[in-house]
Amino acid sequence: MDAPGTWFRTDAHRSALDTERAGFLRDGLMGYRERRTAAQQAWISWEAGTRAAAAIKWEAIERLPELLESFEERLLERGAEVCWARDDVEARAHVLRILREENAKRVVKSKTMTSEEIGLNDALEAGGFDTLETDLGEYIQQLRHEPPFHFVMPSMHLRRDEVRETFERGIPGVGLLDTDDPAELTLIARRVLREAYLAADVGISGANFGVAETGHIAITENEGNARLVCALPRVHVALMGIEKVIPRLADLAILQPMLATAGTGQALTCYNSLYGGPRETGDPDGPRRFVVVLIDNGRSRLLGDPVMRDALRCIRCGACLNVCPVFQVIGGHAYGTTYQGPIGSVITPTFRGVETFAHLAHASTLCGACTETCPVRIDLHRHLLRVRALAAQAAPDPGLRAGFRGFAWLTRHPRLFRAVGRTGRFVLRATRFLAGLDGDPFARWRATRTLEAPRGPGFLGDSRRSGGTG
């Protein structure tokens, strides 16, 4: 197994044993589910909404070249610049070039997972730029030098006292705090970041959608930090994956409430903002330079997959993480990816190499909770199987293949099959007393599970008796 696979095993195992953290995480996700259910019930038809949203995003994918061209044309008309980046290297180079052209020193960022994907923060740090994340969760994670735990709720794994300690250690001059009240802690971050917006030369944002019809990027947020990042610095750089483009402004009427309901259980998030170009004549404020960086970085490769291409419909609501039994146990950091959970396990192998990341697709029970909850109807658990199949094709495992061939042969020989079954059951029963002792042949299995000894005559015996054909 490649390195990420090995790390995954170790980290997932460690997380699974941290039962206190797992309980905290479970409570958090339970709260999400209650809010989500309530918000969803307010819709006339959530089902119709998911069909509409999926149809819009599917149309966008099928018309992608045309929509990207129109999006670019509208932006240029609005006085914006558009850069194209095939991969993370090109994307980082664009951003660094703009910062140098502007002689910028201070950068504020609003939440952008695309930036995590292209490793922008490390590049900015190496380039000597003073960079601050402004979304509260992202800010906490930045102070901890830790990647986001969840791509919608970056610091959901932390207790309030851990946030307090993070602030005490990470924010200069804050000293020792006598409170870990979330409102007080938020206020501290607000004060620090207020100064940062006012002093920043460049604001870097992501984009939830790109409207091809009008040349706007749409940003969905609750805190108002993105609004300040996009309003105050003299330059605004927006990072956007090419799959974020949508045909019409009117499409936002369904996509934004859907993102809010599925993502956080809100009817609508606090700010749903559109930005199209720099300050216009007559505008009292706004940046003088506005650049959109369109990033492929594996997306067109995913588009070329005749089955998994619908994963490009994803609006990054994070609902599939919140309902995933695997995510609940192992948490977000074990994945070692920008996008955690089921959607991450589907897209990361295509984005970053199926040989290196296929292990993620195996970390699934294939229960289908992700597919059921997805607001844009991505067939997630089917795609997890597809990733497994692609990995098997890319790197065949002769042992596994021989094993399955042998099993197939065995099933065609009923007498022998029964004999092997009988032997197996006998061995299991006979070794039961070894559980927990040295020399237990099933020790690894039994370490995390109860291995029941089989009872009764087995499936073949049963089906015979009930008149089946065996």
Next chain:
Amino acid sequence: MSDARASILAGVRAALAVPTERGVHADVERLPPDARAALPPVPADPSEWPAIFTQRMEALRGRCYRVVDEEEAAGVIARMAHEEGWNAVYLQDEPTVAAVSADLRARRVSAGAPAREMADCDAGITTCRALVAQTGSILVTAADGGRAGTVLAPHHVVVARESQLVPDLPDAWQVASAGRPVPSFVSLVTGPSRTADIERTLVLGAHGPIRLTVLILP
């Protein structure tokens, strides 16, 4: 740079040339989507919209007042200024805003002032483009005090007209796109700024306004 553009577009076109496997997402129709058949219901009778707007907005901890004229609006504003001790207030350059803030004794900061001066304001008073009953949202654009005027001060006060009420989100976006080209900045504001990033505890005023007040004039 243009290399990347050509190569990405060519890559996308080549990818799309691969036919989708049969049976994959067969449930996604190609019909023009009808948002209204899905979104939360709103009564057709416009006389019900103000009450629905008020109820939704107050559920998000915003405040909403229906006032009979500008004088009453000015009174509400003067009371808030007194209670909260406004020292400085950001005022959009607009007749209604001027009328409702005429008697304020706070220092006035107007559009185009340095951001730091705006950031020191205790409140900001602006207009809006529309009020959305369905979600209790306020539609603002760059014309309502700029990109920062509606988010920088801790208390955002919006003066609106009853005729600006629209039932739902599809109508809100229609209002936004009515004046082509669509402004460089548009935002649907739904309640005061909020976060739940620490233990999912709701905290208002994360980075934007802690208080949000709408005054609806006839």
